Amino acid sequence: MHESNTEPRQSSGEIGHLPATGPERAIDAHAHVYPAAYLDFLVAHGRPESEVAIARDLGADSTPADMDRRVEWMDRAGVAAQIIAATPQSPGLPDRLHSRDAARMINDDYARLLGEYRGRFLAYGALPLPHVDESLGEVERVFGELGFAGISLPTVGQGGMFLDDPRLDSVWEALDEHGAVVNVHPTGCGALSPMLSEASLEWVNGAPVEDATATLQLLKADVPRRFPGITFHIAHLGGDLPFLAQRIEDNYEDWAAFPASPLAQLRRMYFDAANFHEPSLRLAVETFSAARILGGSDFPYFQQEKYVRAFSYIRDAALPQSDIDDILFGNARVLYGR
Numbered sequence: 035m036h037e038s039n040t041e042p043r044q045s046s047g048e049i050g051h052l053p054a055t056g057p058e059r060a061i062d063a064h065a066h067v068y069p070a071a072y073l074d075f076l077v078a079h080g081r082p083e084s085e086v087a088i089a090r091d092l093g094a095d096s097t098p099a100d101m102d103r104r105v106e107w108m109d110r111a112g113v114a115a116q117i118i119a120a121t122p123q124s125p126g127l128p129d130r131l132h133s134r135d136a137a138r139m140i141n142d143d144y145a146r147l148l149g150e151y152r153g154r155f156l157a158y159g160a161l162p163l164p165h166v167d168e169s170l171g172e173v174e175r176v177f178g179e180l181g182f183a184g185i186s187l188p189t190v191g192q193g194g195m196f197l198d199d200p201r202l203d204s205v206w207e208a209l210d211e212h213g214a215v216v217n218v219h220p221t222g223c224g225a226l227s228p229m230l231s232e233a234s235l236e237w238v239n240g241a242p243v244e245d246a247t248a249t250l251q252l253l254k255a256d257v258p259r260r261f262p263g264i265t266f267h268i269a270h271l272g273g274d275l276p277f278l279a280q281r282i283e284d285n286y287e288d289w290a291a292f293p294a295s296p297l298a299q300l301r302r303m304y305f306d307a308a309n310f311h312e313p314s315l316r317l318a319v320e321t322f323s324a325a326r327i328l329g330g331s332d333f334p335y336f337q338q339e340k341y342v343r344a345f346s347y348i349r350d351a352a353l354p355q356s357d358i359d360d361i362l363f364g365n366a367r368v369l370y371g372r
Contacts, residue, residue: 052114052115052153052156052366052367052370052371053114053115053153053154054114055114055115055362055363055364055366055367056359056363057112057349057355057358057359057362057363058112059112059113059114059363060111060112060113060114060329060345060348060362060363061113061114061115061116061117061328061329061362061363061366061367061370062108062113062115062116062117062329062330062331062333062344062345063117063267063304063306063328063329063330063366063369064117064119064269064306064308064328064330064331064332064333065116065117065118065119065330065331065332065333065334066089066094066118066119066120066121066123066332066333066334067094067095067096067101067118067120067143067144067147068089068090068092068094068095068120068123068334069095069096069140069143070090070095071139072120072123072136072139072140072143073086073089073090073123075135075136075139076123076125076127076136079127079128079129079132079136080127080128080129080132081127085123085222086123088222088237089123092334092335092337093334093337094333094334096143096146096147101147101150101151104116104333104334105151105154107337107338107341107342108154110341110342111331111341111342111344111345111346112345113329113331113345114154114363115153115154115155115156116154116155116156116331116333117155117156117157117158117183117366117370118144118147118155118156118157118158119157119158119160119186119217119219120140120144120158120160120186121158121160121186121187121188121217121219121221122188122219122220122221122222124160124161124163124186124187124188124191124192124221125137125139125140125160125161125162126161126162126163126164126165126188126191126192126193126195127162127192128192128193130162130165130167130168131168133162133163133165133168133192134162134165134168134171134172136160136162137159137160137161137162137168137169137172138172138175140160141157141159141160141172141175141176141180141182144157144159144180144182145157145180145182156182156183156370157180157182157183158182158183158184158185158186158215158217159172159173159176159177159180159182159184159185159186160172160185160186161173161176161185161187161205163187163191163192163195163202163205164191164192164193164195164199164201166201166202166204166205169205170204170205170208173185173205173208173209173212173214174208177212177214183215183370184214184215184216184217184267184370185209185214185215185216185217186216186217186218186219187216187217187218187219188219188220188221189218189219189220189221189225189244189245189247189248190221190223190225190226190244190248194226196248196251197218197248197251197252197255197257198251198252198254198255198257206257206260206261206264207261209261209263209264210261210262210263210264211263212263213263213264213265214263214264214265215264215265215266215267215369215370216264216265216266216267217266217267217268217269218245218248218249218252218266218267218268218269219245219269220240220241220242220243220244220245220248220269220270221244222236222237222240222241223236223240223244224236224240224243225240225243225244225247227240227243230243241269241270241273242270242273242274243273243274244273245268245269245270245272245273245275246272246273246274246275246278247273249266249268249272249273249275249300249303250275250282250296252266253292253294253296253299253300254291254292254293256293256294258299258302258303259293259294259299265302265303265304265369266302266303266304267303267304267305267306267328267369268303268304268305268306269305269306269308269330269332270305270306270308270309270332271305271306271307271308271309271314271315271318271327272300272303272305272318272322275300275305275321276305276314276317276318276320276321276322277317279297279300279321282296282297283295283296283297300321300322301322301323301326303322303326304326304327304328304365304369305318305322305326305327305328306327306328306329306330307327307328307329307330307344307348307361308330308331308332308336308344310336310340310343310344310347311347312347312350312351312352315327315347315348315351315353315361316351316352316353319353319357319361324353324354324356324357324360324361324365325360325365326365327360327361327365328361328365328366328369329344329345329348329361329362329363329366330344331344331345332344345362348361348362349362
């Protein structure tokens with residue numbers, strides 16, 4: 035990691051971890067920082083370059099130049115703060131110690147950024163899954179030492195570990211004890227489906243398929259009810275979950291497809307608006323309520339004018355102003371300011 039001599043950026047009106055917010059000062063709950071040294075470490079220790087290439091050369095490094103450009107566009111978009119995450123470039127590697135070191139590397143660099151750009155960023159920590167013991171140690175560091183806003187987990191982990199894997203129960207228990215926010219983010223593996231990957235649809239359609247499928251896996255494993263201290267934040271409006279909500283609920287009522295009402299559990303989760311289609315946003319609001327939607331950009335994959343659009347489409351949506359305010363900043367203040 036580089037050594038920066040940048041002076042800490044101060045945020046006026048900072049309250050706790052969050053700066054002053056309002057309709058023109060939103061909170062971006064879905065953004066990424068990909069330090070080049072971290073990506074190089076992943077590749078050097080077993081991650082195929084093809085999996086990290088999508089994170090390179092996007093102006094999303096943690097260097098002062100890239101970070102200052104990011105802050106400039108945050109200001110243009112009326113964004114007070116970003117919540118940053120390393121997913122899908124998670125630190126899971128074949129070797130447990132390499133995974134542990136990768137998790138420490140990215141989490142330490144994020145902690146540095148939070149200090150240098152005080153008030154402009156919060157962070158989701160990364161865990162070295164599937165290595166459970168090392169992940170439990172990093173959970174304690176993320177919340178006890180680093181003070182991050184939560185954890186971001188990939189929908190599919192190293193070695194094909196899914197979020198409903200029973201080996202994760204001790205990790206869920208630790209996160210439950212911390213009252214953690216857990217972000218679920220797709221990996222671009224096309225949900226391990228040749229139907230998606232052979233047509234190069236891993237991100238076009240595969241990402242929202244992963245969002246929804248991983249969430250349904252959590253519901254079928256009863257994770258949200260077994261670990262009620264965890265609050266889940268699902269990316270991209272939850273994929274097709276708003277569209278299929280009644281079908282999912284009917285499968286519970288008529289076919290016992292879930293151990294409890296999936297719709298009731300979904301309405302306790304949060305979903306970010308990194309979708310950018312106003313009818314989809316309105317559907318998610320009608321399905322989950324405006325109190326469960328967060329602003330989000332998916333930076334660096336949408337930059338400059340499309341970064342501005344990530345928030346202007348919410349500001350211009352045919353929704354009550356109170357709902358718009360909740361989505362832009364109010365819900366994030368509740369979620370991250372607890």
